[in-house]
Amino acid sequence: MKYEWRKVEKQVYLPKEIEVREIPKYSFLILEGMGNPNNNSHYASQIEALYSVSYSLRMSLKKQGFEYTVYPLEGVWTTSDGSKDENLNKDALVYRIMIRQPEQVTAEMVQQAMKEVRLKKGNPRIEDIQFEAYEDGMVVQGIHVGTFETEIETFRKIDQFLEEMPFKRDWIMDTYVHREIYLSDFRRVAPEKRKTLLRYKLKEK
Numbered sequence: 001m002k003y004e005w006r007k008v009e010k011q012v013y014l015p016k017e018i019e020v021r022e023i024p025k026y027s028f029l030i031l032e033g034m035g036n037p038n039n040n041s042h043y044a045s046q047i048e049a050l051y052s053v054s055y056s057l058r059m060s061l062k063k064q065g066f067e068y069t070v071y072p073l074e075g076v077w078t079t080s081d082g083s084k085d086e087n088l089n090k091d092a093l094v095y096r097i098m099i100r101q102p103e104q105v106t107a108e109m110v111q112q113a114m115k116e117v118r119l120k121k122g123n124p125r126i127e128d129i130q131f132e133a134y135e136d137g138m139v140v141q142g143i144h145v146g147t148f149e150t151e152i153e154t155f156r157k158i159d160q161f162l163e164e165m166p167f168k169r170d171w172i173m174d175t176y177v178h179r180e181i182y183l184s185d186f187r188r189v190a191p192e193k194r195k196t197l198l199r200y201k202l203k204e205k
Contacts, residue, residue: 002104003068009047010064013072018142020163020202025135027105029053031128035049036090042098042125045192046097047073049117051126054099056113061104071100072180074181077123085152096136107131136179140167141199147191151180154198160201170201 005013012023029050037043054070061068075097083089101110110131118126140162144154162168171177181197189195 003066005069005071011100013183015141015143017024018158020138020167021141023139023199025100025133027103027131027133029096029101029110030096030130030132030134031125032096034094036093038090039094043193045123046125048121049123049129050097050099050139052117052121052123053110053113053126053129054101055130056117057101057105059110060109060113061102066102066104068102072097072182074179074180078177085155101131116188136199136201138167138202139199140202141197144196144198145193147194148196151196151198158198158200165203169203170203
């Protein structure tokens, strides 16, 4: 039976409303960068590299008898100048984009997949991929429907939700504090209908 993260892990990726949740440690393929992703060809080639290696790993595990749907692209974001919310300076964005991998994936498998895909694709970003475990811990999360430019509306709802909770955003300059999980296929879903899971790390007030 094919493992579908949308069905098995709804509590992690598809909350019905804004909620506080503990997110455990998972393993990811990760690439880092800086700048505005909207006009950054480097960012586009990084996404291609992550997906290419992820699909190669999927085929390897399928041959071993485990079939699954590739996990969605994720990004954790901060800024180099401390700007945020309404005053966000996109040119100052600093990010780590990543795709989660099943627990069966090993570092050796990743190295082999990177080698094979690099020969086929010739994408230089593949060489920069890191395979790391990453733990969000206590978070607040909610699904945003619409363009990235309107995410501030959902962020405000999250802040209103936190007013009644014993937590606040874990905002520290130069650390990755907010995560976006891109649940919709950009090629097939209109911008105004795209779903993005927004997630903030939390600390006690």
